[in-house]
Amino acid sequence: MRTVDGISRLLSKMFIQEDDLKLNSWQFSQRKYLDWPTKLRLSKTRIQEWYDNWGGQVYLSYSGGLDSRVLLHLVRETVGADVPAVFSNTGLEYPEIVKFARQASGEYQEIEPRDKNGKRISFRDVILTEGYPIVSKETAMKVRKLRHGNLSARYRNYLLNGDERGKFGMLPKKWQFLVTAPFDTSEKCCDVMKKNPFKKYVKETGRVPLIGVTQDEGFKREHQYAKTGCNVYDGSTIKSQPLGFWTKQDVLRYVVENDLDICSVYGDIRQYSDGTFYLTGEQRTGCMFCAFGAHLEPEPNRFQRMAYQYPGQYQFCMKPVCQGGLGMSEVLDYVGIPWTTWDLQGLMMGLFREIRIFKIKEGEI
Numbered sequence: 001m002r003t004v005d006g007i008s009r010l011l012s013k014m015f016i017q018e019d020d021l022k023l024n025s026w027q028f029s030q031r032k033y034l035d036w037p038t039k040l041r042l043s044k045t046r047i048q049e050w051y052d053n054w055g056g057q058v059y060l061s062y063s064g065g066l067d068s069r070v071l072l073h074l075v076r077e078t079v080g081a082d083v084p085a086v087f088s089n090t091g092l093e094y095p096e097i098v099k100f101a102r103q104a105s106g107e108y109q110e111i112e113p114r115d116k117n118g119k120r121i122s123f124r125d126v127i128l129t130e131g132y133p134i135v136s137k138e139t140a141m142k143v144r145k146l147r148h149g150n151l152s153a154r155y156r157n158y159l160l161n162g163d164e165r166g167k168f169g170m171l172p173k174k175w176q177f178l179v180t181a182p183f184d185t186s187e188k189c190c191d192v193m194k195k196n197p198f199k200k201y202v203k204e205t206g207r208v209p210l211i212g213v214t215q216d217e218g219f220k221r222e223h224q225y226a227k228t229g230c231n232v233y234d235g236s237t238i239k240s241q242p243l244g245f246w247t248k249q250d251v252l253r254y255v256v257e258n259d260l261d262i263c264s265v266y267g268d269i270r271q272y273s274d275g276t277f278y279l280t281g282e283q284r285t286g287c288m289f290c291a292f293g294a295h296l297e298p299e300p301n302r303f304q305r306m307a308y309q310y311p312g313q314y315q316f317c318m319k320p321v322c323q324g325g326l327g328m329s330e331v332l333d334y335v336g337i338p339w340t341t342w343d344l345q346g347l348m349m350g351l352f353r354e355i356r357i358f359k360i361k362e363g364e365i
Contacts, residue, residue, distance in 0.1 A: 031245040032215055039250065043242040044078045046230040050210060050240040051079040053233065058240070059084045059109075059207040061198060064093070064101030065285050067212035069262055070254050071243055072104060075210060081106030083210070086201060088112065090193040092123055092287035095310070100263040111197045123289055124326055126192050131184030132331050134291045135175055140187040142171040143178045147185075183331055189290070209239050214246045252277035289317050289326060294337050303332065303339040 034042070051058055060075055062068045062085035075083050085104040089112045093101075102108065113121040127133075133140055142159050145151060151159070162170040171179075178185050202208065231240045243251070252269050255262055256277065262269075267281025286292075288310070294301055306314045318339065319325020332339045 032247065034245070036250075036253070039246065043074060043230075043246070046240060046242040047075055047078045047210065050208075050231050050242075051083070053231075054208055056082065057205075057207050058210055059086050059201070059205070060210045061212070062087050062101060062104060062108075063212070063285075064097040064104075064263055065212075066251050066255065066262060066266065067214050067243060069212075069260060070251050071210060071212035072106075073254075073258060073260055074242070076106055083107065084109045084207070086111060086198070088194050088197045090123070090287065092193065092289055094263075094265050094282075094285055094288060096263050096265045097285055109201075111201055113193045113197050121192060123189065123193065123287070124321075126189045127184075127326060128321070130188040130192070131186030132291065132328075133187065133189045133287075134178065134185050134331065134335055135295060136292055137187040137190070139171065139175050139178075140185050140292075143175070143185040144187065146171065146179045178335075181334060183327070183334070189287075193287070211239050211241050212243055213241045214243050214248065214251060249277055252279070288313060289328065291328070291332065291335070291337065294332075295335065299338060301338065303328070303337070307340075 031042075056079075060068065060072060060083055062072060064087065068085075072085055084107045085101075086109045087101045087104070089098060089110055091112075102110070115121055131140070131144060134143075146156065146159055157163075158169060159171050160176065162168070198209065230242050230244055232238055254260070256269055263285065265282045265285055266279050269277055269279060271277055288302075288306065291303075294303065303314070303317070306317065315325075317326050318329040319327070320330070321327035329339060
């Protein structure tokens, strides 16, 4: 049983940790709101420092998305074309993204997920062995631990109910039904399909990465950046993230000001009357079949759009596992994420068909 002094020391320790977090957030916010020319200079300086420190033995983790497109341009302008743009072809990317990534300027290399015997690993392999990516990485990890982890009674109770410090680390009550779902949930897909191929590349080449992570990609990444800054020279994850303090508006502004070509899946970049930039197409281009964050999307969500934009992939995604598909229809139904009908379906069906016909004519599909 805790003494009064013990509880006081605990509360004091918690307050210090919280205060440190606020300090980091304040420092991060200060950098985030730097003027535009200073932001550009700082990013280019960090790229040059990273390149020089490792004697040019660096590479760009390239996805073909907006952030990595901007970073590719900055890297080419700052240190030249010899830095490899390395694309991990997971089989989960939009077809347009794969085609666009392969048009990267300068040196380009392509890797893919393979097991220790050299066999290609598919998304279907991962969900059948590890589980489906649902809700968020944090939630999926907790569900996996509760289903399959060798947990102490205390830690299990913490994940389900929190502890004396509060409920910050617990699995939210609204998602605890996933612990007993008729399918597994896991965050491991990203490790298998993306992280492991890059780890193998680093081991084989000795190169260290430049990564196009921005501050709009969630609290966890923002907090990590606040603790480490742009360039991380030691520790378990050596990396440079020279856009870590950029916002999405910064990324779009850079594309417009430098007249960069971007993947057609994003549509066009336009401006509202207040000067804010926006995309007319997809807002994010992660893995096509991933359900992380899908519960937060208004209709038509990513799966409903897929039905008309990419009907072949949609059929494979929704087809039951026993019939060779991914079985996502059962999973989405269980979680309560719509994947079939939505308001204005007929109108959007015609629109998506016209878009698809145009892309075929332009050779984008």
